[in-house]
Amino acid sequence: MPDQQTRQWILSNPPSADPVLEGPNSTFSLETTSLPTPSTNQALVKTLYLSNDPAQRGWIQKDMDPERLYTAPVKKGEVMRSYAIAEIIESNIEGLAKGQLVMGSIGWTEYALVNKGEVRPVQADASSGIRPTHFIGALGGPGLTAYYGLVDVVRATAPDTVVVSGAAGATGSMVVQIAKHIVGCKKVIGIAGGEKKCRWVESLGADVCVDYKSSSFKDELKKATDGFVEIYFDNVGGEILDLMLSRIKRHGRIAACGAVATYNSMGETGVKNWFEIITNRIEVRGFIVTDAIESGKAGPWVGELIKGVKEGKIRVGEETETLVKTRFEDVPRTWRMLFEGGNMGKLVTVLEG
Amino acid sequence: MPDQQTRQWILSNPPSADPVLEGPNSTFSLETTSLPTPSTNQALVKTLYLSNDPAQRGWIQKDMDPERLYTAPVKKGEVMRSYAIAEIIESNIEGLAKGQLVMGSIGWTEYALVNKGEVRPVQADASSGIRPTHFIGALGGPGLTAYYGLVDVVRATAPDTVVVSGAAGATGSMVVQIAKHIVGCKKVIGIAGGEKKCRWVESLGADVCVDYKSSSFKDELKKATDGFVEIYFDNVGGEILDLMLSRIKRHGRIAACGAVATYNSMGETGVKNWFEIITNRIEVRGFIVTDAIESGKAGPWVGELIKGVKEGKIRVGEETETLVKTRFEDVPRTWRMLFEGGNMGKLVTVLEG
Numbered sequence: 001m002p003d004q005q006t007r008q009w010i011l012s013n014p015p016s017a018d019p020v021l022e023g024p025n026s027t028f029s030l031e032t033t034s035l036p037t038p039s040t041n042q043a044l045v046k047t048l049y050l051s052n053d054p055a056q057r058g059w060i061q062k063d064m065d066p067e068r069l070y071t072a073p074v075k076k077g078e079v080m081r082s083y084a085i086a087e088i089i090e091s092n093i094e095g096l097a098k099g100q101l102v103m104g105s106i107g108w109t110e111y112a113l114v115n116k117g118e119v120r121p122v123q124a125d126a127s128s129g130i131r132p133t134h135f136i137g138a139l140g141g142p143g144l145t146a147y148y149g150l151v152d153v154v155r156a157t158a159p160d161t162v163v164v165s166g167a168a169g170a171t172g173s174m175v176v177q178i179a180k181h182i183v184g185c186k187k188v189i190g191i192a193g194g195e196k197k198c199r200w201v202e203s204l205g206a207d208v209c210v211d212y213k214s215s216s217f218k219d220e221l222k223k224a225t226d227g228f229v230e231i232y233f234d235n236v237g238g239e240i241l242d243l244m245l246s247r248i249k250r251h252g253r254i255a256a257c258g259a260v261a262t263y264n265s266m267g268e269t270g271v272k273n274w275f276e277i278i279t280n281r282i283e284v285r286g287f288i289v290t291d292a293i294e295s296g297k298a299g300p301w302v303g304e305l306i307k308g309v310k311e312g313k314i315r316v317g318e319e320t321e322t323l324v325k326t327r328f329e330d331v332p333r334t335w336r337m338l339f340e341g342g343n344m345g346k347l348v349t350v351l352e353g
Numbered sequence: 354m355p356d357q358q359t360r361q362w363i364l365s366n367p368p369s370a371d372p373v374l375e376g377p378n379s380t381f382s383l384e385t386t387s388l389p390t391p392s393t394n395q396a397l398v399k400t401l402y403l404s405n406d407p408a409q410r411g412w413i414q415k416d417m418d419p420e421r422l423y424t425a426p427v428k429k430g431e432v433m434r435s436y437a438i439a440e441i442i443e444s445n446i447e448g449l450a451k452g453q454l455v456m457g458s459i460g461w462t463e464y465a466l467v468n469k470g471e472v473r474p475v476q477a478d479a480s481s482g483i484r485p486t487h488f489i490g491a492l493g494g495p496g497l498t499a500y501y502g503l504v505d506v507v508r509a510t511a512p513d514t515v516v517v518s519g520a521a522g523a524t525g526s527m528v529v530q531i532a533k534h535i536v537g538c539k540k541v542i543g544i545a546g547g548e549k550k551c552r553w554v555e556s557l558g559a560d561v562c563v564d565y566k567s568s569s570f571k572d573e574l575k576k577a578t579d580g581f582v583e584i585y586f587d588n589v590g591g592e593i594l595d596l597m598l599s600r601i602k603r604h605g606r607i608a609a610c611g612a613v614a615t616y617n618s619m620g621e622t623g624v625k626n627w628f629e630i631i632t633n634r635i636e637v638r639g640f641i642v643t644d645a646i647e648s649g650k651a652g653p654w655v656g657e658l659i660k661g662v663k664e665g666k667i668r669v670g671e672e673t674e675t676l677v678k679t680r681f682e683d684v685p686r687t688w689r690m691l692f693e694g695g696n697m698g699k700l701v702t703v704l705e706g
Contacts, residue, residue, distance in 0.1 A: 088409075271624040274609070274615070281641060
């Protein structure tokens, strides 16, 4: 078999603000390379789906102190890192056969050589409506992040009222469902952008979803959180976090999961209501799902989620994903939709061709 | 006995920024009133010492939502609230005799009528060097705040390295001493303003104290916290908090005690490094000492601190207080020294006359 030609997106200019998709300062550049024939314990894979995650923005931030990141940054000149689902084209890895689907940190590349242990098989189950892409969404990192943050980090229980921002996102939509249908929280309030997303979040189980793009957002949030709330699951940071700091009950908890609103403007916007943490004795806990995965804690949670799906408590149909058919040259453009609020549920790039 | 004339400082204009001490927009105004003869279960007291606490700034903030304060705000037209030590002049309260010293929330007033239960006797012990003012300082609110935050809220233990800001303040200076001499922490790093304060903080037991007024502050803090630290006891908020967010070890803890740097500019400066909380899984806990006092938890801690004093572990000499002799008309001026970094240890107003 001849060397495999592949296009790859390379990190060419680590951004300090909004990623740039065109021109000489482009954050990424498209290059073509060829991959050698896989050697022992290697496989050649073809990428089918790319996982788009807000965390990726952190991995490429310019001049970040690598000691302060939870994972190594992507270096200038390297292939942009991304979880993905791929198909085995040629395998010298025992247990992985041609045609099988695998997932792992494969990157923005059409084809890749992977080593043993770097990918694992994807077990879809069409009869339960569990599709391959759910393992990078509802039943993968985002679903586990939701479970970890809500159940373990801030210890949600049935008497709690929970607010979740980014409620229409991959993680947020799972927080809503887990809070309502697994933990059985008293009240679940979503925050999302736009009427359509809000109604969708309510269809997942939120008692109410407040539209942050509405001119009456502040009043509506205040009304929805009347009497204050025990738990805030924060996916967005920035202004919504500031507002929520004043809506948390005394001795309430914040699961600090993400800050997507600030990832492109780090150091610009600041949290102004910090004193609320003091006066209202709020507990804030940052967390990263890999801790729960590496410690083995997350193992049973996958089963819990799959059980939820089979019992009809957790919806993982097509509607919990936004699948975007994308030509390889448009991969960065689809990824950027994350920061434009363009997706409902998990944003998945479906590579064409 | 005729009615007692007294001067009082009244909250006349709740401030939204720096308190104003002169002119038509003065935050406080000096008024004279007369107090009736104490009735049953009342006593007339003369104020000797005023406790100056950063928290007082929060109580007078303009347009604060009272539901979000840990204590009722001082209303416009009311006497400015303050802890104080006073002498009984005339008593109809059983157990309180003329000449006895008492403490309580007496306010900025020369004389006051107090009801039964509103004040409690102050038990000084000259032989151990424990003076009345220590019960509003090292052995009172600030000392208990230090103990509560460090030992209970962020659970400091001997292997921990602790950084404390406002280390020369009433609470901070006790955090340093408790961390080093009671908990036995591995390393204690103070942050304070100016050479003199820093050397003093080191004399209390800090391994090093970094001067935030120094032009090389950032580098010195970085050096002092090399390898990162487990615990940050935050008394100041603002920029120092932001810096410290990047110096806390993965899974480290922050005791959110105060934000004196921001009390006069609420909503202006924001915490910019919030994402550090996420990526480094930092736990932040706000706390207010009254919780520990009201729950009875703090009871044994006072004994622990007094034991520390008697064993020579905790220093409460004159040097742990800044006693400022003050004419009654200058009470707000002395109080404002809190925000100018003017005090070492507890700032106590000693009323003249």
